[in-house]
Amino acid sequence: MKLSYFTLSVALRHLRYGVGQSLLTIGVVAISVLLIVYLRTTIGGSQVRIVQNVAGAIPHIIVEPAERTPIGAWNLPGNAPDTLFVGEASSLPRAQDKIEDWKQWVEAFGKDPQFTVVSPVVAGNVFLFRGARRQAVRMAAVVPEIHDAIVDIEVDLLEGNFKRLPPGEVAIGFKLARKFGIRLRDKLRLVGPGDRTLTVTVGGIYSTGAGALDDDQLFLNLRDGQSLLELGSAISLIGLRIDDLFQAEAVATALRSRVPFKVRSWITDNPSVFFTIDSQNQTINLVLISTIIAAGFGIASVLILSVTTKFREIGILKAMGATPPEIQTIFVIEGFLLAVVGCLVGIPAGIALLKALASIRVPGPDGRIRELFLIEIDPGLLAFAAGVAITVGVIAAFFPARRAAKIDPMSVIRGS
């Protein structure tokens, strides 16, 4: 390869002179890039939405008390004082269903950059009483400002507050509210497992679109939950969020060896969802690989045609002293430029399409207007799409370029 004024100027002129063919190839590359950006973003968005809807707005990783109380291996008979682990002990007493020293753990997880949200939670089932009616509901007592980064309810509020929900107030789903005829500021009575009663005010009504959250879930402040479940200052679990929710199981596995708790990820809790998404991803990847290969063939076919039609000119250039690496470079530059310009067209087109899709809002079954597509434009994906297209463009150009470099000037001179 030899990038020079000569090779660059000849490559540029070839592309400009065959502008029709160049534009067609650029179009193929642009469509491929657009497809990568569009499919990955929209399908990725719908996958996140599926996970949210099926699994509820849940932490990616849940850290909760172990089923058995961990006991220091050094305390077991026959072990040296510095023994850390000897195997599984199964006949130990049941652990208490709470984490006492949660503040230290929340602080420790908070220092770990892979966790984007660390939320202490008191979780359990309680009875909701409204007049003579009652229903068992799932309760999550949280620090609303922190936990909103997990459940994202503030944006789904129909009325009231979530992030600034004060003690003594609850946020409930609109379906639960409708079922009981509850309105904002109404009083409700909650009864815990130990018949502990708490009267609360409805401070927020939300509609997330996730059935489990809207139908039988309520949120209240951490201290109210601790009181209702008689946990004192302890909590039930710590919820963690990470950047890539599909990495949850890998992160959970790594965490298991570091903490004396049971650690589970949303993936192990919802294996069918994960497998559905995984198979969907494989299918999309196959489509995308096929698309990009088709773009590569497009570039290769244009350059093969170019090498064939410019056979004589290439021979004359070689006779005049152009070296094989220079001839090869001319065609590799052409493939590279076709791919780069294809990206320069395809990526802005992809972004424009995604922005247009993101602005589409339609009424949902609950009557609320929502975005039809969950779109989050990822600069990393754009860079990936461009990188793939340019790499494929250069590889596709390489073979016609090598063919051009091998043209024997004598065969041109002989007129064959």
Next chain:
Amino acid sequence: MADTRTPVIELAGIGKTYVSGDVQTPVLFDVGFRIYPGEFVAIVGGSGSGKTTLLNIMGLLDRPSTGKVMVEGREVSNLDEQGRAEVRRDRLGFIFQFHYLLPEFTVIENALMPCRMKGPKYEAAEEPRMRALLDLVGLGEKLRNRPSQLSGGQQQRVAVVRSLANNPALVLADEPTGNLDSRSGRIVFDLMKSLSRESGIAFVMVTHDDDFALEADRVIRIRDGRIESPGTPRPAPAEAT
């Protein structure tokens, strides 16, 4: 009396045999001669006599099976492909039967193409000379035209000017008038001859046309791969009187 000048090209004991599978086809046998600066040499011979093979070996486009090729006193027959390309780029010019101008480039850009290979500074430095040469051959008004807008004779004149772009020591022309009508052929031939006279660049032209051959300074006759008559080198200018 021995000629003390350094020949622009010297061939010694050149043999060429093409091998295809088990079949060996000898084409040239013990060919040797010297071409001196400013000479206008015609190589003539019948079809299949080996004259084009000889020209290709002189132009470092083909390798001899035996013998040596020296360009300005330097042996070049043992160079690799890169080295041969560099010698072609720096010291040799080519004119072919078919002009093969690059259709994407204008007349002046085509003429400057060998300079472009050497870099933008070299190209810029040579542009005035090439403009003057194109003007001299009657194409001064067509510098910005594409080759497709020129006649065959005009295109071949551009190819002749292009062969001089890199200030070569030797221009090799393979049937440069073979594809032109007689009037255009005459114009191109006269042009080559006058450029050779004015520039001191040696021209070697393979031709079928006896009329043109007779007007050359020297005629090398080749028959069945052997030099029948090497001609007499034109004397150095000091000896010419």
